[in-house]
Amino acid sequence: MSEMPEESLNESIDQRLEKITTKALTAIEQANDLDALEACRVAYLGSKGAFTQIMQLLRTVPKEDKPRIGALVNEQKKKIEDRLEESKAVLYEAHLSAKLSSESIDVTAPGRRVPLGHEHPLSQIRQEIISIFYSMGFSTVDGPEIETDYYNFDSLNTPANHPARDEQDTFYTNLGPHVLLRSQTSTVQVRVMEKTKPPIRVIAPGRVYRNEEVNARKYPLFHQVEGLLIDKDVTFGQLKGTLQAFIKALFKKDLNIRFRPDFFPFTEPSAELDSQCPFCQGKGCRTCGNRGWLELLGCGMVDPNVLKEAGIDPEIYSGFAFGMGLERLAMLKYDINDIRHFYTNDLRFLEQF
Ligand SMILES: [Zn+2]
Structure with a gap:
């Protein structure tokens, strides 16, 4: 690594960040229920997630590049978080309506007869x-x-x-x-x-x-x-x-x-x-x-x-x-x-x- 020119190292972090972000967004797109979506979040933004690991590389970035790379990390991370939120809202809506329709009442079904009392x-x-x-x-x-x-x-x-x-x-x-x-x-x-x-x-x-x-x-x-x-x-x-x-x-x-x-x-x-x-x-x-x-x-x-x-x-x-x-x-x-x-x-x- 020490032989690599600084520029190339920085570019490499940029590229890796963008690559991992693209993968994360694709995975989020493909998650078709709330559990799958949560698995995505953990896989990328969890404490051992892929994106979190990339962030560890920030420490190796030369001091003068840190502001730029830091801003880029934040920008990509926010993209992933925003997409997670959007997907969560959509999937939650779908989950709710599925639940409601499984519990819905058939108003045309015959009623259950309640035994009626009457006067003495x-x-x-x-x-x-x-x-x-x-x-x-x-x-x-x-x-x-x-x-x-x-x-x-x-x-x-x-x-x-x-x-x-x-x-x-x-x-x-x-x-x-x-x-x-x-x-x-x-x-x-x-x-x-x-x-x-x-x-x-x-x-x-x-x-x-x-x-x-x-x-x-x-x-x-x-x-x-x-x-x-x-x-x-x-x-x-x-x-x-x-x-x-x-x-x-x-x-x-x-x-x-x-x-x-x-x-x-x-x-x-x-x-x-x-x-x-x-x-x-x-x-x-x-x-x-x-x-x-x-x-x-x-x-x-x-x-x-x-x-x-x-x-x-x-x-x-x-x-x-x-x-x-x-x-x-x-x-x-x-x-x-x-x-x-x-x-x-x-x-x-x-x-x-
Ligand atoms: Zn009589």
Whole structure:
């Protein structure tokens, strides 16, 4: 090397630099993915790369040539780096779009079916009953399930010695001698009468509790819907018309109804309402026990004492009330033979509705 003229040595470095740069640019051009490109970068600009090794020769360049050769090295190195950046951007774009298209969704493919839940039969019939009474101008009211014996009994004209107050029928609580789980939704009627000036037109759907042995017909928890209408000059004929319209809407049939005298402490007169059996049209079938009639609900004219107790003047106002059990109506309508089905959460039962 020492015999070589300086000029020739410098030229040689120039040439080698340009040659290695050309090779590097060609290799970059040919790299067809990001991994290949990274391999190029390491092969030329890595710490042991071809271009880096050429740069080591700078040390052998005479002092006066160093600025020129140094500038040339920087210029070539920048060419390689710029080309690497450009290629990287292009390859990254290609990589991304390949990835996206491999993950894309075929919008024409059939969807996967998600199993749908649905409403419990009691919720269905509850909603149906609410809608029917809405259409007749009734609104829905709610009240507490933990009640005092005043609202559950006294205010409803149920005297202290009435058998319904017996512990065998009512769940008393340890919250105090007068605190119980309501045994009827009539409690809500009293609360509404206390707070609202007539006219009143409400239904109160809700849970009630009775201390009863569990069997196919009875369960200690069940649901009632009570209705209350108070206005001037309310008659038993209006009660009859309202309930007849309700039964027609519920069973989607014109059915005869009949009243049988009954007794409830808070209505006078009181009656049990029977409807012609919607399943046999009165001819007799299994559902109606061959009687041709179904006992549907209890009703009556609100006892003047109940109105007075709630602060409504019975000389001016009168009203009617009715109450029905949701379980009983659902059992009739859907032909269910055991009340316990509603509470066992057995999907084989629930999926039929
Ligand atoms: Zn029948």
